[in-house]
Amino acid sequence: MARLYIEPTRITPEIVFSPEENIFVVRGNSSPEDVRTLYFPVIEWIEIFVGDVLDGEYKFTAINPLRFQFDLHYFNSSSAKFIFDILTELKKLKMNNIPVEIEWIYDPDDIDQKEAGEKMSELAEIAFSYIAVKQG
Numbered sequence: 001m002a003r004l005y006i007e008p009t010r011i012t013p014e015i016v017f018s019p020e021e022n023i024f025v026v027r028g029n030s031s032p033e034d035v036r037t038l039y040f041p042v043i044e045w046i047e048i049f050v051g052d053v054l055d056g057e058y059k060f061t062a063i064n065p066l067r068f069q070f071d072l073h074y075f076n077s078s079s080a081k082f083i084f085d086i087l088t089e090l091k092k093l094k095m096n097n098i099p100v101e102i103e104w105i106y107d108p109d110d111i112d113q114k115e116a117g118e119k120m121s122e123l124a125e126i127a128f129s130y131i132a133v134k135q136g
Helices: 035-054 077-095 111-124
Strands: 004-006 014-018 023-030 066-075 100-106 128-132
Touching (some): 004 035, 077 100
Parallel strands (some): 023 066, 100 128
């Protein structure tokens, strides 16, 4: 499957999905005016990828789980819906006993960032690891 890369802007996140390298990152700010234009290709890519994993095209193990990082400094409510859609797809893998680790990176000085991750984890019914990283 082809690597997905979306270059960041001031209002859109960097998105890097590289199955061969086990790199899955959404990083930056997510407040695009047209959230669908940004996220529809991402959701389509994830759906195909999840299907490929379930078909055995990619192998993830307890030693080498699929690692997915969210490092969002800010995201608006429209973006939150698409983040939830990504998590819903990843949950399909967990439900099929494929090891998936979701890492939610937040600034320790911004407790709202962590709480947003906790809420997203609760809504998606998928566990996150929380990683405090000082930003800026």
